[in-house]
Structure formats: C-alpha cells, structure tokens
Amino acid sequence: MKLFVTLAFAAATLSGTAASAAAGDVYVAVPAAPTTKTGFITRSTAWRLQNDAFVAGQAPERPAVLCELVVRQIGSLSSFSVGGKAYDAEQLAKCNAKAKKA
Template sequence: MLKSALLALALVSAPAAATHYRAEPASAPATDKFVARDTVWTCGEGACEAGQSNSRPQVVCTAVVRKLGALRAFTVAGEPLSAEELDRCNARAR
C-alpha cells in the first residue's frame, strides 16, 4: 500500500516534459505559447522553453527565430549555442 501511494505521488508530481530547449528572444514574444516545427513552446519571463524534439538543434533554432525573431541566446540541454551558431540561426529571423 505504501509503495502504491509513493508511486502515485511520484507520477503526479513529475513534470509532463522536461525543458530541453531554451530560447531568449531579443524582444518580448507576442504570445505565451506557440508551435515551431514539431515542438510546443511556452514563454515566460524573458525566455521560451520546450521539451526535446527529433530535429537537430540548428533546425529547431531556425524554426524558433522564424516565429519570434532574433534571439539573444539559445540553449540545448543546458549548453548554449556558440556565438557563431547563434549568428547563423538569427540570420534566418523573420
């Protein structure tokens, strides 16, 4: 019984999807939620976050800048894109 209760508590308190991508737009986004390619993004104070997708990071970044415009930073699993990679991504901004 105790094991069942602990398992149920763990399942209820676990997040639905862990943050894998984090984008910091240069200007505030017009919406708090959007879909870019195959990823659902949620925006809050100064950043937008999403779970992992099957696309390469550069493809995901490009999809985001086409929705939001230029980014100040883009992070994948806690690792930021290099300045050069971010510049290439931002070159595709709307």
C-alpha cells in the same frame, strides 16, 4: 517526484533568469526583443513562455534546424540553449540570420 518538479519550477521562477527552466526542458530560446506571444509550435514541438524565455522538451529536429524554426516564429534570439549548453556567438549568429526581416 511531483514535489521535486514543483520545487524545481518554483526555484526557476524565483531565480528570475530565463536560462533557469523547469525540470525536463531541453531547449531554451530567449528572444532578443519583447514578444506578445505566450506560446507557439514549430512543426511538432510546442514552446511555452516561462519568465522571459520560450522552453520546449524533446524535438525530432536537429538543434540547429529547431533554432532556425524558432527565429522564424519570434525573431532574433539573444540566446539559445540545448540541454543546458548555450550556443556560442557563431552558432547564434547563423541561427539569427534565418529570422524574418521586418
């Protein structure tokens, strides 16, 4: 199992795509603009930077709420995925509307 996780992480790293997260990651949030953060916490969910995306495992919040919590931390997103399924344009726009205005 450890070898599988190591290989999955290596494949995700080599692919260079933000949507390719390591095995076990449920949420993937890609910032619309570069960020200096390497990690943050939304309520009880820890997010870590991997390639150009923030990834997290299970969270107690509904996905829509979680997305809004993320944009309050890092600003607008270019994509947000839950279990490998990306938000559509309408869902993403609604989420991004909650981002802090600079």
